[in-house]
Amino acid sequence: MNPHELWHSTALRQLEQRHADHQPGLMVLAGSAIADWIMDHYTKQPIAVVAGPGNNGGDALIAAQQLQRAGWPIQVHRYGSCLHAELEKGLLITTTPTEPGAGILLDGLFGIGLHQAPRDEAADWIQCINLSGSTIIAIDVPSGLDSDTGHVPGAVVHAAQTLTLIGNKPGLHTGIGRDVAGNVHVLDLGVAANDTANYTLITRENVSWLPARAHASHKGSFGTAAVIGGGEGMVGAALLAGRAALHAGTGKVFVGLLDDTLAVDPQQPELMIRAASALSHQAEIDVFAIGPGLGQSDAALALVDHALVLPQPLILDADALNLVSSHLALQHQLKARPINSTILTPHPAEAARLLGSTTGEVQTNRIAAAEQLRDRYQCTVVLKGAGSIIAAPDAATAINGSGNGALAAAGQGDVLTGVIAALLAQGLNAYDAARLAVWAHGFAADQWRQHYPTGIGLTASDTLQLVRGVLNHRDFGIAV
Structure with a gap:
């Protein structure tokens, strides 16, 4: 099956049922594939196999048998009553948790059927696994992880490989x-699956890249974007979004500031600085992004109110989202906009305000939260965070496959907003612009982290040139 396709546990259970009569059985195929993968990727060494009571444990036992036949030292630690006791024949079995010492530990404790916190004894086993000092390889999913949501309700195995x-x-x-x-x-x-996958994983191979530019191009060929924000003390957010729009290829970029003390950006003089209230009347603008550094003043409220009735594509970020969440009239205006003419880019706390829930509830099921926002406002939603979610009407919900914790820094959301605006201005639709922007932004951080492994110190300004390199299809070399 295509690794870009992501499947809900319910759909996978149905697939398993349809192949229940397959010979050899799926459990034999799974155990053999696991053993083969380990032998292909590691040298021969002791393996501790932790087998749970269900089918995940059965997969682990078959893998243990095959590895043992190949001469690998195997110790099986069985948790609970085993549904596949016949598979234990010839294996060294103990019913106590694993101890430190094995080179590899194969986690076959729980699979995709676990959607609640492991109980006390199981949690103790998971703690022993994590403290083993072994290279942990999880079968199907790390035990304790909800395979549908990425939520961890209790103890969870921390795997090196899954x-x-x-x-x-x-x-x-x-x-x-x-x-x-x-x-x-x-x-x-x-x-083989004849069904359509529930979700997609965004990678380099399935984003909609911008084409190479023709020689007979001019600045008008690549659109005009406007960023509105920059209240008192927060001008930097709007400037970062504007700079990102330039670096991502927009022909012209206006920045409309609530704080009118700045006439020019000395680091990026290509930006055309205006008063925020003046920009919405310029017909040449193709895309509006409102929110970076906007604040929640009466003037900010008036700007959002006006932006929501503009005919151009619109990105709502940061305080624009907070104003929408706290004003029912703005919510009605947002719902009245044409379908897919708007992109919302909330982080989890902003998404919670829009949904009238809590950040914890959003993070418990990030996919559901993004889809609820999509359905409520009939627009494209980018729910930011680890594995950003992109949900849009009449399109497959997607999860970003790039990015890392280096992006946890002020201003990175502003950069992302600017990149999305740039891609919209250059002709991508809302869904494709969101997918490419999120992936490119994350991949820029992945490349940077190859040189700075702990992920400390990537600033939003640093990211601008990195994103430009990614959009030009190059692995951007970074001087260290």
């Missing part, structure tokens, strides 16, 4: 799932 079976899972790529899954490898077992 060998996910049949199809890729959304929970491995968003929320805490990105931290606990390690490197994800799809072992499809040769199972």
